[in-house]
Amino acid sequence: MENKTKLNRRDLLKLMGISSIAVGAGVSAPTQAKAASTHAPNIAIIGAGLGGISLSAKLVNDLPNAKIKIFDADSTLYYQPGFTLIAAGIYQKSDTAYNKEDLIDSKVQWVKENVASVNPDSNMLITTSGQEHSYDYLVIATGTTYMFEKYKGLSEEFINDPKTNVTSIYTADGSVKAHAMFKKILKDGGKVILAEPNTPIKCGGANKKVNFLLEDALSSQGKRDKVDMALYTGGGGMLSSPVHAKMIEQFFIERKMPYALRHLLVEVDTERNIATFEKLMPYSENGEQKVAKERIEKPYDYLIVIPPMKTADFITEAGLAITKGHTAGNWVDVDQYTLQHKRYENIFAIGDCAGIPKGKTGASIRKQYPVVAANIIAHLDKKPLNAKFSGYTACPLLTRYGKAVMVEFDYEGTAPSMPCFGATRESWLNWFVKVYLMKPMVMKGMVFARA
Numbered sequence: 001m002e003n004k005t006k007l008n009r010r011d012l013l014k015l016m017g018i019s020s021i022a023v024g025a026g027v028s029a030p031t032q033a034k035a036a037s038t039h040a041p042n043i044a045i046i047g048a049g050l051g052g053i054s055l056s057a058k059l060v061n062d063l064p065n066a067k068i069k070i071f072d073a074d075s076t077l078y079y080q081p082g083f084t085l086i087a088a089g090i091y092q093k094s095d096t097a098y099n100k101e102d103l104i105d106s107k108v109q110w111v112k113e114n115v116a117s118v119n120p121d122s123n124m125l126i127t128t129s130g131q132e133h134s135y136d137y138l139v140i141a142t143g144t145t146y147m148f149e150k151y152k153g154l155s156e157e158f159i160n161d162p163k164t165n166v167t168s169i170y171t172a173d174g175s176v177k178a179h180a181m182f183k184k185i186l187k188d189g190g191k192v193i194l195a196e197p198n199t200p201i202k203c204g205g206a207n208k209k210v211n212f213l214l215e216d217a218l219s220s221q222g223k224r225d226k227v228d229m230a231l232y233t234g235g236g237g238m239l240s241s242p243v244h245a246k247m248i249e250q251f252f253i254e255r256k257m258p259y260a261l262r263h264l265l266v267e268v269d270t271e272r273n274i275a276t277f278e279k280l281m282p283y284s285e286n287g288e289q290k291v292a293k294e295r296i297e298k299p300y301d302y303l304i305v306i307p308p309m310k311t312a313d314f315i316t317e318a319g320l321a322i323t324k325g326h327t328a329g330n331w332v333d334v335d336q337y338t339l340q341h342k343r344y345e346n347i348f349a350i351g352d353c354a355g356i357p358k359g360k361t362g363a364s365i366r367k368q369y370p371v372v373a374a375n376i377i378a379h380l381d382k383k384p385l386n387a388k389f390s391g392y393t394a395c396p397l398l399t400r401y402g403k404a405v406m407v408e409f410d411y412e413g414t415a416p417s418m419p420c421f422g423a424t425r426e427s428w429l430n431w432f433v434k435v436y437l438m439k440p441m442v443m444k445g446m447v448f449a450r451a
Helices: 009-016 019-024 050-062 080-087 156-160 172-188 206-220 242-254 313-317 362-380 428-444
Strands: 042-046 067-071 076-078 097-099 109-111 115-119 124-127 132-134 137-140 190-196 227-233 263-269 274-285 288-299 302-305 347-349 393-400 403-410
Touching (some): 042 050, 050 362, 172 302, 190 206, 227 263, 347 362, 393 428
Parallel strands (some): 042 067, 042 137, 190 302
Antiparallel strands (some): 076 097, 263 274
16 A cells, blocks of 8 residues: 555656646746735734635735734644545655644734634634734634534544544544554455535545545455445535536446445444444425435444534624525635625635635635735725635545546536646546645645745
8 A cells, every 4th residue: 555656757857847736726826916015904813724824924925014813722734635645555644744833924923722702893802711802804714623423422532542443534643543444454354434424524525535545455456355345425426516526426336336325424333333324315395395314224344434514613603604505504604706704894714614615625725815815905905805716626536546536626617727637537647746746835835825
């Protein structure tokens, strides 16, 4: 399972010339939108993840007189796209961990606390220690919170415990554990179940990547018949992009990889190693949409799950969340193009916490942070918010060791940034981008607003 890809000098020189396309970077740097030099707003950013740090760096450049505070108690930023590669045996956990003090600009005041509440009517937030901070503009960049406990019988502690046989590649420790599971499965075989929820999640292709790589490793070692492996997803499709959803289904069919749609994990009996699913069967009765449910039990030796997700509770408590529609929950209620809150003009959201139809990937944040910066400046200048987020979402979908598909789409459908990648074509070039180019582009470029 080690990465066997070899690069010759000629290939490497060619590929270095296209390094700027990683994570949808295109061929140009973020657009500059300088504000009048007299502007000195107080800007609060809640969350020092990829979105919050990248935006803060951009605002330091574009609003040099602004007073910027970023709120986050966690000192470590994980390069989460690398978690799949930890499971695959290509990265180590240490390859994905970064100290935030090395990433946050010295001109930004880092308040090492989380936010407990926000009062949007008085432009005030309160941290967990009770400290009050006022703001002129607020950007919510809290990312997602994992709810493993929504699966009865599971918890994040159980997922991360190296002695159990259930894991998730949505945590760093879970990814390390997944790699250990890979090695056990290759040695001993067994029953493997991969399960996904039917609610909004970030990186909807993550479990498919694990499934593909495990199948490829087993097949390459002649051990595929030793493993009973199946993917169960709670939704009605493999991805929100119909083109790529069908592509993934075709890969599963061609490689004889079992899968089932509308099978929602609800309970895990960790003593008996039984996963219970609800088979969801939508139907219409007298013009009303209903769903019939049937409980199905599946035994497993290894279980790999994607947790249901939400974002910070203060968002709902402050009246900033979506309250109706299919995306209702505690996602921040923003315009899907400008990322400005629909009721509070001085509040924006960026990244996974934003209540928008697409855009829960790092590549999406790459497109979002210049939009939020430009629209804050436009609002300061009392101008229309002309910067728009297209819904751009991208992820190199690892389909084999040494092969990937560059999945790219936006609100309108597929949106390949580079025709050479193709919309559904497996290639080593896409693998190279994922393994070698994405991390330096993000961690040396994007977080400093250079890409």
